[in-house]
Amino acid sequence: MLRFLVRRSLGALVILLIISMVTFALFFAIPADPARLYCGKVCSPENLVLIKHSMGLDQSVPMQYWNWLSGIFVGHTYPGGDVPHCDAPCFGWSFVKKDMVLDTLMDRFPTTLSLTVGSAVVFLIFGIGTGMLAAHKQGKAADKIASAASLVATSMQIYVAGPLALWALVYSTDLLDLPTYVPITEDPIGWFTGLLVPWIVLSLIWTANYTRMTRSSMVEQLTEDYVRTARAKGMSGTSVFMRYAWRGAMGTIVTVFGIDLGVLLGGAIITESTFGLHGLGELAIRSFIDSDLSMLVGVTMVAATFIVIFNIVVDAVYALIDPRIRLA
Amino acid sequence: MTTQAKPEEAAAGGGSSTAFLSVRDLSVRFSTEDGVVRAVDNLSFDVEPGTTLGIVGESGSGKSVTNLAILGLHNPEKTDITGSIKLAGQELVGASTKELEKLRGKTMSMIFQDPLTALSPFHTIGKQIGETFRKHTGASKKEARDRAIEMLTKVGIPQPNVRVDDYPHQFSGGMRQRAMIAMSLVCNPKLVIADEPTTALDVTVQAQILDLLKDLQQEMGTAIILITHDLGVVANTAQKIMVMYAGRAVERGTVREVLKTPQHPYTWGLLSSMPNLSGPVDVPLRPVRGTPPSLINLPSGCPFNPRCDFREKVVGGGCTSERPALLPEAGHATACHLTAAQKQDIFIDQIQPRLG
Ligand SMILES: Nc1ncnc2c1ncn2[C@@H]1O[C@H](COP(=O)(O)OP(=O)(O)OP(=O)(O)O)[C@@H](O)[C@H]1O
Ligand code: SF4
Ligand SMILES: [Mg+2]
Numbered sequence: 001m002l003r004f005l006v007r008r009s010l011g012a013l014v015i016l017l018i019i020s021m022v023t024f025a026l027f028f029a030i031p032a033d034p035a036r037l038y039c040g041k042v043c044s045p046e047n048l049v050l051i052k053h054s055m056g057l058d059q060s061v062p063m064q065y066w067n068w069l070s071g072i073f074v075g076h077t078y079p080g081g082d083v084p085h086c087d088a089p090c091f092g093w094s095f096v097k098k099d100m101v102l103d104t105l106m107d108r109f110p111t112t113l114s115l116t117v118g119s120a121v122v123f124l125i126f127g128i129g130t131g132m133l134a135a136h137k138q139g140k141a142a143d144k145i146a147s148a149a150s151l152v153a154t155s156m157q158i159y160v161a162g163p164l165a166l167w168a169l170v171y172s173t174d175l176l177d178l179p180t181y182v183p184i185t186e187d188p189i190g191w192f193t194g195l196l197v198p199w200i201v202l203s204l205i206w207t208a209n210y211t212r213m214t215r216s217s218m219v220e221q222l223t224e225d226y227v228r229t230a231r232a233k234g235m236s237g238t239s240v241f242m243r244y245a246w247r248g249a250m251g252t253i254v255t256v257f258g259i260d261l262g263v264l265l266g267g268a269i270i271t272e273s274t275f276g277l278h279g280l281g282e283l284a285i286r287s288f289i290d291s292d293l294s295m296l297v298g299v300t301m302v303a304a305t306f307i308v309i310f311n312i313v314v315d316a317v318y319a320l321i322d323p324r325i326r327l328a
Numbered sequence: 329m330t331t332q333a334k335p336e337e338a339a340a341g342g343g344s345s346t347a348f349l350s351v352r353d354l355s356v357r358f359s360t361e362d363g364v365v366r367a368v369d370n371l372s373f374d375v376e377p378g379t380t381l382g383i384v385g386e387s388g389s390g391k392s393v394t395n396l397a398i399l400g401l402h403n404p405e406k407t408d409i410t411g412s413i414k415l416a417g418q419e420l421v422g423a424s425t426k427e428l429e430k431l432r433g434k435t436m437s438m439i440f441q442d443p444l445t446a447l448s449p450f451h452t453i454g455k456q457i458g459e460t461f462r463k464h465t466g467a468s469k470k471e472a473r474d475r476a477i478e479m480l481t482k483v484g485i486p487q488p489n490v491r492v493d494d495y496p497h498q499f500s501g502g503m504r505q506r507a508m509i510a511m512s513l514v515c516n517p518k519l520v521i522a523d524e525p526t527t528a529l530d531v532t533v534q535a536q537i538l539d540l541l542k543d544l545q546q547e548m549g550t551a552i553i554l555i556t557h558d559l560g561v562v563a564n565t566a567q568k569i570m571v572m573y574a575g576r577a578v579e580r581g582t583v584r585e586v587l588k589t590p591q592h593p594y595t596w597g598l599l600s601s602m603p604n605l606s607g608p609v610d611v612p613l614r615p616v617r618g619t620p621p622s623l624i625n626l627p628s629g630c631p632f633n634p635r636c637d638f639r640e641k642v643v644g645g646g647c648t649s650e651r652p653a654l655l656p657e658a659g660h661a662t663a664c665h666l667t668a669a670q671k672q673d674i675f676i677d678q679i680q681p682r683l684g
Contacts, residue, residue, distance in 0.1 A: 139405070225445035232399055232440075233433035233460040233511065237425070247450045323495040324449055 001326070004319065005312070012308045019304045020297070024065045027293050034291050038095050054080025055095055068092060068297070091301070092294035096287070101298040104283065109302065111181040111279035112268045118195055119202035120257075120264065126203065127210020128253065134211065135218030136241065146215070150208035158205060158267065162274035165201045179275040198275045206260070213256060217249035224248065250321050258314030262307040347374035348551045349398070349436075349519055354411035354421075356390070356397050356575075363624040367393040369575040370411075372654075377518065380545065380552040382562030382583070384598065385572035388620050391555045393575075395521045398553075399438055400428040415519065434464040437512035441524040443504035447496040447511075453480070454492035457511045464515045479510035483540060502533035506540065513544060520545075521553045526561065538565055559602050563587055571595050574621050574631040581660035591671040592662040593636050596679045630665065641670055 035052045036043060052058045056067060056078060067076055071090035078086070083093050091101040134146040169176045179197050182190035221227060222245050230244045268281030280299055287295040319326040356368040368390045375381045383391050396402055398413055400420060413420040415436060420428065437460075440446035448456060457479055458472030467475065473492065480488035483506040496504055505525060512520055522541065526534035542565055545552055554566055562569055562583065569586040571579040571594065579592040590596055597616035618635035621627055629648040633639050639647035642665040646652075654663040664671070 225440065225442065226448040228401060229438075229440060229446045230448065231401055231432070232438040234429045234431070234463055235433075235459070236429055244448055244450075247448075322450065324497045327495065327498065 001316070001319070005316065008312045008315065012312060015308055016301070016304060020069070020301060021065065023297050023300045023304075024061065024068070027296055028061050028064070034095065034293055037291050050080070054078060054082065068294075091298045094287075094292050094295045096290045096292040097295065101294050104295065105280070105298050105302055108278060108280050108283045110183060111277055112265070112272070112281060114181065114184070114191065114195055115198055115202075115268060115271060115277065115279060116261070116264050119199045119206065120261065122199055122203040123206035123210055124257070127207040128214045130207070131211040131214020132218060132241075132246070134215040135222070135245075138219060143215075146211055150211040153204055153208035154212070156205050158201065158270055158274055161201050161205060162198075162271070165197055166275070169197055169200075179277055181277055181279070198271060198277070202264075202271065206264075209256075209260075210253070214249065214253060217252045218245055221245040221248040247321070251318060254314055254317050254321065258310050261310045265303055265306060346376055348377045348416055349375040349553075350412075350414040351394075351398070352412040352414075354394065354397065354413060355409070356393050356402065357408040358406055359408070360406075360624075365623045366626065367575050367623055368397065369626075371572075371575070371577055373570050373577065373580065375519065375551045375553060377551050378545070378549045379568065380554055380566040382566030382569045383553060383555045383572060384557065384559060384562060384569060386598075386616070386620055387557070388623070389572040390575035390623075391572055392523055394572075395438070395523060395553060395555060398521065399432055399436060400425075430464075433460045433512075433517070434515045435517055436519040436521065437515070437517040439505075439508055439512045439520060439522040439525045442528045443501070443508040444496065444528070447504060447508060449496060452493050452495055453499065453507045457492075457507070457514050460511055461514045475514060476510070479514050480507065482513075482544070483507070483510045485510075501529050502536065505529060505533075505537050509537070509540065509544070513548065513550070516548055517550065519551045519553070521555070523555045524557070525554075527557070534561075541565065559587065559598065571598065574626060575623060576631065576663065577654050578632065578664070579662045580654065585660040589660075589675065590679070591660070591668075591675065592664050593638050593666075594632050595662075596675070597635075600679070600682050630663075638666060638670075638674060641674075642666060 035048060035055055035057050038055070039048050039051050049058070056064055059067070068091075070076070071086060071088065071092065073088055075088040076086045076090045076092070078093060083095075086093055086100060089102065091105070093099075094101050094104065097104055130146045130150075134143040137143045166178075170178050176197050177193045180190075180194040182194050184191040218241075222241075224245075227240060227244050227248075230240045235243070268279055269284055270281070271277075272279045272281040273285065280302060283295065284299045286292070287299065351374070352372045354368055354371045355366070358365040358367060371390075371394060373381065383394070385391055393402075397409055398415075398420065400423065402409065409421055411421060415431065418427075418431075420431075447453070451459075454473055454476040457476035458467075458469070461467055461475045462469070462472045477488045477492050480492055485491050485503060485506055491499070491503075496507070499507060505528075509525075520541075525541070526537050529537060538561060541552065541554075544550065552565075554562060556562060566583055568582055569580070570577050571586065571592065573594050579586055579590065579595045586595065587599070590599055594616065601615045616635060617637075621631055621634065627634055627648070629646065629650055630636070630639070630652050633647040636647065646665045650665070652663045652665050654661050662671070666674070
């Protein structure tokens, strides 16, 4: 297991390196010129050259990439003098926000993490729970209700369900608070109530997927030969259901969840603008509009890092579940 | 086929009082979208303690369905089971799940065909064996593990105290089947149902597994139902044979009776389709012509009639109108309208020379 983790982590570093190169190449291929934007409407050519120089944009793209990469390990001093020294780990300076990229990311990150993990916990619990129930009551009323409900819920979209929920739960009834982010360390209750509406909406949409997936993989597992063997040796219904069928169904769910976490993170762009939260998603859109390249690279790298970590964790969990993988 | 001496008792039949398992008029029907599948129809047989009953028949003849019904493993919502299955006097048809759970693995157990899919890939061999033991004896984890090692030793797994912690995928096919046998015998059951226990294994391993089953049976006095396509396998291991066709018994008797003097056209077909090691090499194999009937729309009369070469011999065309009963009640019996004399003549004139 340790060897597996070390090997995968090294692989992950390589992948992140490649992603950072591609990101750089892509963003710097965009025709927008950050220096000109920064320079403003009336911009003398001399001023533009100066700004280009102080932003480091007068260097070749590979050189800029090198500055960025080495900055992570040794820090970076921008030429020009009006930007403070960027200590390692340095992810650059945002000329738009006039702030360190890393500081902004650290500031925004907890919002997105709370949003993603919080709703994931809720939809996993409810999705798997109702899926198991439906599989257990196969063909009975409970199963049919769960299946029908999940069909309706899956077809919902965040940009419809979000405003609808805001209207129903906040604006017209005042039942819940308008979504805000309060750090959990400052005020746990405020953190909870502030994120409740987005959690409810995201969970509604995602639970359905997990209900259906859990149900179908449980139903499939229950027809497996080894489940029949377990019954043939006198195991009780519950033990067959939990110790055997559920064990088999877990692999599928973990794999899909690994992919979905990435989707959920990417979806933060829409979710956060729907609910007016200031997380990484909203930051990404803002930076794109402002042509804040250093910030965009930063956001992309944070997202990529998390997706890569999710993947490693999922594979590790999968190996724990299935000895055929672990001991292969 | 070897001609080894084996205990031959009076053939199974009627209400034998010594039987450990007694099946009477068992019918199993599945409701499906296409209609009602009559997978087992009016089947009766007995198994005496310490003996082996071989059940043979083509694919789809209802062998597995019969035995899954004994263990009560059919989905009750889609299956209609009638008749009686008595295990040591206890009625199993209609018994509660709780009662059945107590019997499964303890009094009766099953060895499945493909040990790779029939063993859980997620649990160690030791856990899977020990779990059965704990469930039925309330033993501790440690005791269950010791018992698992003991059983693995018994079925001939090398280094049992190490291999007990292996997962099924770390075992070879033959070892998996040995582990499966260890699992089914861990509580000393009185009845073991082996559903084609060697089909998934290669020939040398097949013989070892059958020998192992025989040895363990002698040691523990278990009654065995051995399901197989292979008449050679029953010849060596069983005392009695039941030949099934379309969910019914068409011939029943001791191994000697059924294999040496078969009386039913379907059995003749089966025997002719089997390679015979002691017979002349140049006699071609003759698979039973035609295909098994639909169990939703059984042919009227004798279900074998569309494939039977001898139905013209039955006076009055009874083969297509009247279902033959399995007669006589006890002893060597067949379900066929041909007269005893006809069967005898056909067998001696046409079949025996073919079998060599
Ligand atoms: N759950 C079920 N629902 C509907 N039909 C079934 C079901 N189980 C078995 N059958 C049908 O019942 C018939 C008998 O099946 P069974 O498995 O007993 O055959 P078998 O004699 O064991 O054959 P094989 O030698 O291939 O194992 C088959 O036609 C099969 O399709
Ligand atoms: S009853 Fe008729 S059709 Fe059936 S096996 Fe006998 S001879 Fe053949
Ligand atoms: Mg079968």
